[in-house]
Amino acid sequence: MKRVVLAATRTAAAAGVLCAATLVTSGAPAHAYDIAATRPLATEAQVPSVLAYWLGGDGRALAAATPYALRLKVSARQTERGAAPDGKPGGVRPADSGSAQEKAGQGKTAAGKTPGAKPDGGKPAQDTTDPDRTAQDGNRTAASKNVNLPRTTGRVFFVGSDDKPHWCSGTSVQGPHRNLVATAGHCVFDTETDGTPMRKWIFIPGYQPGAAPFGVYAGKQAFTHHDFATYRDLDRDYAFVAVHNGLAPQPSRAPGRVIKLADGGRLGDGVGGQGLAYNQEIGRRTVILGHSAPPVRGATFRLQDPSIHANALLGLKSSRTTDGSSWLIGYRKTGRLGYLNGVAIATSGGAAVSPYFDSELFSVYVAARKVRSDAVPGGVFRDGANEINIL
Known part of the structure; x- marks a missing residue:
């Protein structure tokens, strides 16, 4: 049974392109x-x-x-009602891995604000750029070799x-401790049993068979919406995971038996982090980026x-995506x-499906970004x- 919650009145707030110059403070509703x-x-x-x-065993597992993928079949249909903002539009700026300020240990953006230190809101702005472009701090984040994806x-x-x-x-997302991964909730919490976390959870950015070019990051603490963890509400099928500092595999003379690992630092320092947007208007130009799948571009719809009480979903025309794939707006x-403005949770009727990101999503993110991670001894x-030899 889906839980009915008393939330702030949902309004039809609309937002334009989020850009670094138009971010202002905005809080989530109580x-x-x-x-x-x-x-x-x-x-x-x-x-x-x-x-x-x-x-x-040379990476046998x-x-x-x-x-x-979800065993539950999603049979969603396009509708004029459903997903809608529950407050003002907002966002958190992305951050690349080569920021001069970060290298200097200042932890500040070009605008002089600590990234992710407090809720940010986005004012409506006119999109004067290419549909896949937006203003942002820095542009040095390199591509992985997998389908030219960001690392x-x-x-x-x-x-x-x-x-x-x-x-x-999964996707690295910007936060003050630079250690967050976003993915589908069912890729972290087991919906087939009692909602306990999946075991031996790790993230490998830029993964290639036989290679972890940017290190391996073990999960430390997982966050999702209460309604997904308790009631499997697919409108809330998203998760943020705080990961430990990365460990980079080193060459070994005894492959398969002796595993040598060196400290790889924080996730965001190595690969950067996508921004986050919530309470955005429906119909935004969006690109879906998933591992082992080509990028998909289009406009979102409700x-x-x-039949499964999922009433606030987004769709984007696509016949193939991988669960947990990132939905990005303002992608340059x-x-x-x-x-990040969505995560793929299923496909239905020729459409990729994502929960709508509203203020409650942002509340989950705020809880997750408080977790600090340190180097593994x-x-x-x-x-x-x-x-296992950790150097």
């Missing part, structure tokens, strides 16, 4: 219950065991992982309730599936940065036949 649900994934002490599972895009790997390895797409090809650990 609610009568806790929006965010959180679960621990792995402690620092558990990280070596998690990585041993995935990297042992990574190679065996299969794409993950913020990668795969999240996990073990499901069937005890088998699976993967979804979808509903009353030269910098490969934009604003070095040492030699043994897990079965594997020896």
Whole structure:
């Protein structure tokens, strides 16, 4: 049964292109219950065991992982009602991995504000650029070799309730601690059982078979909406995961048995982070970026599936996307940065499907971005036949 919540009155607020020059402070509405649900994934002490599972045997588990998808069939239809803003439009600026301010340890944007330090709102603005472009700070984020994707895009790997390895797409998102990954909620919380987190959860940006070019990041703490964690509400099928500092695999003379790893630093420092946008108007020009799938571009529209009480979904014409793929508005090809405004959770009737991002989504993000991550302590650990040497 879907929970009925007392939220702020939903208004039809519209927003134009989000850009760095037009961001102002805006808060999320108050609610009568806790929006965010959180679960621990792995402690620092558990990280070596998690990585041993995935990297042992020359990455046998990574190679065996299969794409993950909801078993629940989504039969959504286009509608004129449903998804709508519940407050003012807002957003958080993206950040590239080569910011001079970040290198200097100042943690500031070109506008002199700490990125992600407090809620940002976006004023309506006239789009005078190409539909896939917008103003932003920096443009040095490089592409991975996978379908020319930004290196913020990668795969999240996990073990499901069937005890088998699976993967979804995931995206690095900007935050004050530069350690957040966004993906579909069902790629983090197991909807087949009691909603407990998936096991051995990791993120590999820019993943390629046999290679982790920007390191491996084990999940630390997962956040989703209370209604998804408790009631499997697909209108809230999204998650943010705070990850530990990355570990970069090093060459070893004993492949498959001795796993050498070096500290790779924070996720955002290495690959940058996409921005975040919420309470945006329907019909925005959007690009879907998922791992192992070509980019998809188009305009969003409202979808509903009353049979499963999903009444606030977005659609974009596409016959193939991977679950967890990022929906970006204001995406600039030269910098490969934009604003996350959806995540793929299914396909239905020739359309990719995403929850609508509103103020409640932003509340979940705010809870997740408070988590700080540190380096995993070095040492030699043994897990079965594997020896994990963290340098």
